[in-house]
Amino acid sequence: MTESTDRTAGIRAFYEQFRARLDAEDTEACVLFALARLDAGELDIVELYEQVLAPAAREQHCSRRGRQLCIWEEHVRTSIIRTVLECCLPHLMKSRRQRSGDISRGRVVIVCPTEEYHELGARMAADLFTLCGYDVTFVGANTPQQEIVDAALLLHPSYIGVSVTNPYNLLAARRIIQHLREVRSRTGAGFRIVVGGQAFEQHPQLVGELGADQLLRGYDDILRLGGDKQ
Ligand code: B12
Structure with a gap:
């Protein structure tokens, strides 16, 4: 072996x-x-x-x-x-410091649309962003559309991560993504809209159709966002 x-x-x-x-x-x-x-x-x-x-x-x-x-x-x-x-947070932070020192790769906001109550995957994704050197605001389950936009305008994130598990919530995700895109072109905000979760993993063709910039499946994809592989 x-x-x-x-x-x-x-x-x-x-x-x-x-x-x-x-x-x-x-x-x-x-x-x-x-x-x-x-x-x-x-x-x-x-x-x-x-x-x-x-x-x-x-x-x-x-x-x-x-x-x-x-x-x-x-x-x-x-x-x-x-x-x-x-x-595991102390381990996570220690591991982050060993990999990236004290640098920050920017802020990430992680949300689930209204009626999406599955949030463990979103929470894990938030931690994996942290591990990769991002400062993360984990908002989590069942977040109203306007709240997501408000957070985006206030926090100036580099990425907004939308997590969807239940395919029924893809419609709400579409509305959020469209709204975020409008806000982005109106204000010149620089965030990218990334998506993840089982609903997108099962229907990857919807990622572009819904207007998201990119599908991320887990740690390796998050790490590659920064353009390097540790
Ligand atoms: C726990 C659970 C629940 C809990 C959730 C509690 C919570 N606080 O999260 C509760 C009881 C609330 C629940 C409710 C329901 N559930 Co449920 N649930 C599950 C279960 C068993 C586990 C989900 C989970 O935590 N997975 C673990 C996480 C860590 O994995 P993950 O979600 O895949 O996330 C990973 C990646 O996708 C990725 N990721 C996820 N999000 C993001 C975001 C970004 C930005 C990135 C980068 C990556 C990323 O990273 C994660 C780590 O690798 C699944 C079974 C299954 N096969 O998954 C069913 C499941 C998801 N549920 C299902 C259903 C149908 C429901 C209900 C409709 C059931 C009902 N009749 O009430 C409701 C719907 C609630 C709602 N409106 O959202 C179905 C969905 C079916 C489908 N069509 O896909 C599943 C698949 C069960 C099944 N086989 O039928 N559920």
């Missing part, structure tokens, strides 16, 4: 171990497990987010209860994973 297949197998094992703790709805065990792997260098932040936490959140079957998750269980799991993310 090569070093990289060893690492992949190790991460798969960490995923299973994390899932067992998540299925048991044991917040403390989930947090301690994640922090211990980061402390030991067995996982880095990106591996933890994209190969452990995100797939665990997407998994809709509870092996302990042997059935599909109910909505209340999805809420519980989302909340546990969010706690894990928040406890």
Whole structure:
């Protein structure tokens, strides 16, 4: 086995171990497990987010209860994973400083349209922007259109990230993107409109049709925005 297949197998094992703790709805065990792997260098932040936490959140079957998750269980799991993310903040910031020092690549505002209540992916994307050296304002779920425009005008971001999970919310996303484009040409604001989330990933042809500048799928795409790969 090569070093990289060893690492992949190790991460798969960490995923299973994390899932067992998540299925048991044991917040403390989930947090301690994640922090211990980061402390030991067995996982880095990106591996933890994209190969452990995100797939665990997407998994809709509870092996302990042997059935599909109910909505209340999805809420519980989302909340546990969010706690894990928040406890990883010191690691995230340390890793950012090691990669980019104290430089800032500009501000990013991350929003979800009205009625979009899935916000964990948006939150992870916000953290991954932070890791890549951006200053991030995470607004999150269910944000009214005018509020997004107000934030854009006040904060002068380099990027506005619109996250959509439920395809029904693509219509609201279209309205937001159109409105942001109008504001951009009227005011000369320099922000780019980037989009992400499962709805866009499933329908990438809509990215241009809706008027967005770019689809970003995760860390590698965010890193490439700055024009370099670390
Ligand atoms: C948790 C969950 C919920 C929770 C959300 C809680 C919360 N606070 O976020 C609750 C219970 C509220 C919920 C509600 C609903 N849900 Co739901 N939910 C899920 C579930 C299980 C996990 C979503 C998640 O957190 N994923 C983990 C994150 C980390 O992954 P991600 O979203 O893919 O994000 C990654 C990338 O996409 C990217 N990314 C995301 N956004 C952005 C933005 C930018 C700028 C960038 C760069 C990157 C980026 O980065 C992330 C990290 O890699 C999914 C199942 C699944 N397969 O995903 C269903 C799922 C998304 N839900 C679904 C549905 C249907 C609903 C409801 C309509 C159900 C109902 N009948 O009530 C409602 C709709 C609510 C609404 N109006 O928004 C469907 C969507 C179906 C479809 N057509 O695609 C899914 C796929 C389940 C299914 N298979 O049917 N849900």
